[in-house]
Amino acid sequence: MSVTLKDIAKKVGKSVTTVSRALHDYDDVSPETKELVHRAAEDMGYTPNIIAQRLQKQRTDTIGFILPTFGPRFSDPFFSEFLAGIGNKAAKLGYDLLVSTHPPGEEELKTYRRKVQSYLVDGFIIVRTRRKDTRIEYLCQAGFPFVAFGRTEEACDFPYVDEDSEYGMRLLAHHLADLGHQRIAFLAAPEELMFAHFRLKGFEEGLADKGIQLDEKMVVFGDLTQRDGFRQATSLLDLPDPPTAIAACNDLMALGAISAAQKRGLIVGKDIAITGFDNIPLAEHSHPPLTTIHQPIYQIGDMVCEMLIKRINKEPLRSQSVLQKPTLVIRESCGEKYINPN
Amino acid sequence: MSVTLKDIAKKVGKSVTTVSRALHDYDDVSPETKELVHRAAEDMGYTPNIIAQRLQKQRTDTIGFILPTFGPRFSDPFFSEFLAGIGNKAAKLGYDLLVSTHPPGEEELKTYRRKVQSYLVDGFIIVRTRRKDTRIEYLCQAGFPFVAFGRTEEACDFPYVDEDSEYGMRLLAHHLADLGHQRIAFLAAPEELMFAHFRLKGFEEGLADKGIQLDEKMVVFGDLTQRDGFRQATSLLDLPDPPTAIAACNDLMALGAISAAQKRGLIVGKDIAITGFDNIPLAEHSHPPLTTIHQPIYQIGDMVCEMLIKRINKEPLRSQSVLQKPTLVIRESCGEKYINPN
DNA sequence: TTGAAAGCGCTAACAA
DNA sequence: TTGTTAGCGCTTTCAA
Numbered sequence: 252m253s254v255t256l257k258d259i260a261k262k263v264g265k266s267v268t269t270v271s272r273a274l275h276d277y278d279d280v281s282p283e284t285k286e287l288v289h290r291a292a293e294d295m296g297y298t299p300n301i302i303a304q305r306l307q308k309q310r311t312d313t314i315g316f317i318l319p320t321f322g323p324r325f326s327d328p329f330f331s332e333f334l335a336g337i338g339n340k341a342a343k344l345g346y347d348l349l350v351s352t353h354p355p356g357e358e359e360l361k362t363y364r365r366k367v368q369s370y371l372v373d374g375f376i377i378v379r380t381r382r383k384d385t386r387i388e389y390l391c392q393a394g395f396p397f398v399a400f401g402r403t404e405e406a407c408d409f410p411y412v413d414e415d416s417e418y419g420m421r422l423l424a425h426h427l428a429d430l431g432h433q434r435i436a437f438l439a440a441p442e443e444l445m446f447a448h449f450r451l452k453g454f455e456e457g458l459a460d461k462g463i464q465l466d467e468k469m470v471v472f473g474d475l476t477q478r479d480g481f482r483q484a485t486s487l488l489d490l491p492d493p494p495t496a497i498a499a500c501n502d503l504m505a506l507g508a509i510s511a512a513q514k515r516g517l518i519v520g521k522d523i524a525i526t527g528f529d530n531i532p533l534a535e536h537s538h539p540p541l542t543t544i545h546q547p548i549y550q551i552g553d554m555v556c557e558m559l560i561k562r563i564n565k566e567p568l569r570s571q572s573v574l575q576k577p578t579l580v581i582r583e584s585c586g587e588k589y590i591n592p593n
Numbered sequence: 594m595s596v597t598l599k600d601i602a603k604k605v606g607k608s609v610t611t612v613s614r615a616l617h618d619y620d621d622v623s624p625e626t627k628e629l630v631h632r633a634a635e636d637m638g639y640t641p642n643i644i645a646q647r648l649q650k651q652r653t654d655t656i657g658f659i660l661p662t663f664g665p666r667f668s669d670p671f672f673s674e675f676l677a678g679i680g681n682k683a684a685k686l687g688y689d690l691l692v693s694t695h696p697p698g699e700e701e702l703k704t705y706r707r708k709v710q711s712y713l714v715d716g717f718i719i720v721r722t723r724r725k726d727t728r729i730e731y732l733c734q735a736g737f738p739f740v741a742f743g744r745t746e747e748a749c750d751f752p753y754v755d756e757d758s759e760y761g762m763r764l765l766a767h768h769l770a771d772l773g774h775q776r777i778a779f780l781a782a783p784e785e786l787m788f789a790h791f792r793l794k795g796f797e798e799g800l801a802d803k804g805i806q807l808d809e810k811m812v813v814f815g816d817l818t819q820r821d822g823f824r825q826a827t828s829l830l831d832l833p834d835p836p837t838a839i840a841a842c843n844d845l846m847a848l849g850a851i852s853a854a855q856k857r858g859l860i861v862g863k864d865i866a867i868t869g870f871d872n873i874p875l876a877e878h879s880h881p882p883l884t885t886i887h888q889p890i891y892q893i894g895d896m897v898c899e900m901l902i903k904r905i906n907k908e909p910l911r912s913q914s915v916l917q918k919p920t921l922v923i924r925e926s927c928g929e930k931y932i933n934p935n
Numbered sequence: 936t937t938g939a940a941a942g943c944g945c946t947a948a949c950a951a
Numbered sequence: 952t953t954g955t956t957a958g959c960g961c962t963t964t965c966a967a
Contacts, residue, residue, distance in 0.1 A: 255959095255960060257960080265937080265938085265941075266938045267938090268940095268963080269939075273960060279936070279937085281936060283936090284936080291918030298707070298710035298711050299711060299961075300712055300960050300961070301711040301713055302648045302653065302713075302961095303710055303943090303961040304649055304962080305951080306642075306644045306648050306944070306959090306961075307943050307960080307961050308961085308962075309943070313691075318673075318676065318677070318680065320680070324669070325673065325891075326670035326677075326873060326874050327673060328668035328670050331667065331672045331673045332666065334661045334673075334676075335660070335667045338662070342694065342695070347692065347713065348691065348692050349689055349690065350676070350692040351914070352681050352684065352690075353684070365640070369641060369643040370644055371644075371689065395961080456766065467939060475872060476878070477875060477877075478874065478878065479880075501766060506875070506878060509884075510878040510879075510880060513880050532819060532820065533875065536820065536852040537820075537848075538851060538852055538855050538879075538880045540852075547665065555629060597944060597945085599944080599945095608953070608954045609944090609945080609946095610946080610947085610955080611952085613945070613947090614947095614953090621952060621953080622953080623952060623953090626952080627939050642939080644943090645943070645944035645945045646944080646945060646946080647959095648943090648945075648960070648961090649946050650945085650959085860946080916942090
C-alpha cells in the first residue's frame, strides 16, 4: 500500500542502500543518482517509515509527559499552557510528544516504567514534583533522561526548572502584612507536593519577617481546585474570628475563595483580601482581578523541553537547574490599606 | 543493555520463536516450556520492545491528537478536560496518545500528513472542526481512521460526536427573551469554526422564535479567550444604546464579558444578563455564577476515543455519529425577570 | 560510487 | 510441541 525504499530502488534500478544514502544526502552518491532518487521519491510520494527508522536507530525522538489528572472534572488551565510550551518546542526540535494521563498514586509508576522499558520515549518531563517522589527516584536509578518542573527532597540530583515559590510567597505575605492585615489565613495544598510545601513555608516566613505568626487554625488544606478553594475558604469564614486576608496556594483556589467571600456578602478588596499564585490568564479578568504571583508557565515548558532534549543528546546544559525569581502582580483583590473596623 | 527474546532463548535453550509464543500463551507450547520461559523472562526483567512489535505488526496502537494552540498564553480549560477524557480511555484500551500542538492554519495539515504517512498513529481525533475543514478532507480522502468532535459542511461523511449547539443556543435565547430582554447582543466566534456558526445560527433562530430580531450591530466577534471577551463586550457596552443582555459563544468569553460589565459598575444578573456556553468548572464559581449550557467534555473525549479505537479495529460503531442534546444550567448571571428601567 | 549483507527485535507461516 | 526461515523498513558496515 505504501512506498518503501525498496519500491524506489526497483524503480530507479539501484540498490536500497544507495537509495537510502541518496535520500540522506550522503556525499558518496553521485549527483545524478541523487537527483534521480529524489525525483522518484517525490513522484512516488515516499515518506520514511519512522517506526523502522526507530527500530534501527534505537531511539524514538519522542518525549514522554504524564499528565496528572484528578477525576473527570479535571481542568487546570495551568496544564494546557504548559503543554503548549513543551509541545511547540518539541515540534520545533523535531521531537514528538507522547502524553499519558494518570492520577498520581501507586499505579502511576507503572506507566512510567512501561514507557521506559519498552523504548517508547527517549526522556520524560515530570511535573508536580512531590517531596518524596518515586517517579524521580525510579528515573534517577534507571539512569533515564528526564527534566522536572519542580524540586524534591531526594538526595539524587537531577536537572529541573522551578520557580522560587518560597520567595514568591514571601512577597505576598509582606504585601498583605504591609496592607495592615493581622488575621491572615493560608489556603494550602497537600503537603506532599513540593511546591505546596515551599509555598506554605515561604508564607510563614514572610509573615514572620513582619512579626506575625501564622496561626495554625488559619491554615486549611485544599486540593488546588476552585471548588475546594470555595469549600475551604467557607470553613475559614465560618470561624468565630475569621481572617481579614486569605492567601491561596494557587489561583484556582483563590478564585474559589473569592466566590465564597462574595457569597457571604463580603466585598473582596475591601472587606477581605485574597491572593493567588500562578497568574493564570483567568486571574486578570476575575472579579475583582486577582493579586497573584506570576509564573511564566509557557516559557517554563519551553525551557524544560529544551533542557531535556539537550540531555537526551548528551549536549551540555548551560546549568543543571534553574530557579526563577517570580514577580508580584498587584491587582485589586487586596484593595487598599486595610483598616481594622474594630 | 536490555533483555531481548534472544537472550531468553539462549538462557532456556529454546528458539526465539518458542519463547515468543510461550510469552503470548499460545497453546501449542508445552506447559513446562511456558513455565520455564515465563520464569526466565521474569528473572531477567524482560519487557518487549514495542517499537519492534510495531514494525512487525504494522500498527502503532497510538492515537494522534493535535492541540490547536493560539499563542503563548493559550490555556483553555476545555482542552485539558477533553485530553483527560481521551487519555484515560486510550490508556484503558491499551493505546498511547501522541499529542502535537499546532496553531490552526496552512502548516497544520503537514503535521497531520507526516503522522499519517510515517505510520506514527493508527488514527486521529480532531477537534474544533471548521466549516470547510482541510484536515477532514485530507483524512477522508486518505481513508485514514479518525473521529471528530464537531461537524463540518463537507460532503464526505465521517464519524463524529457533537453537541447540538444550535439547540443549546436556542435554549439560551429563549431564556433571555423570557426574562424580558429585548436588546440582546451576541459575542460570537470566528465564523469558520463550525460550532461558532451553529451557535450564532441557533441564537438568531431562538430569538426569532420569540419575535425578536438579532440586530447586526449587536453581533461582535471574539477569539474565544477571556481577554477578547472583555474587549468585545466593552465595545458593546460603549454603544450608544447598549444591550441589556449578552450571550457569549463560550464560557471564557462570557467571563471576560462579566469583567467588562463589572468594570463599568454594572451588576451582572441585575443591570445586565450574561450567558456562556460549555459549563467549564470555572463557570460554577464565577462571580456571579454563570448561566450556561452544559457540555460533558470529559465524556465526549471518552466517547470519541472509544469510537476511534473501534474504527481502527474495524469493529462496527453503534452509530456513526452522535448528536447530543445539551442542557441549560441556570445560575445567577441572568438574575430574575428583567424590567426595562425606561 | 555502488551493492551485498547483516541486523535492529519481533511475529508468523510452514515444516518437521 | 518445536524450530527454521522469512520478513516488517530501515541503516550501516564492508567489500567491490
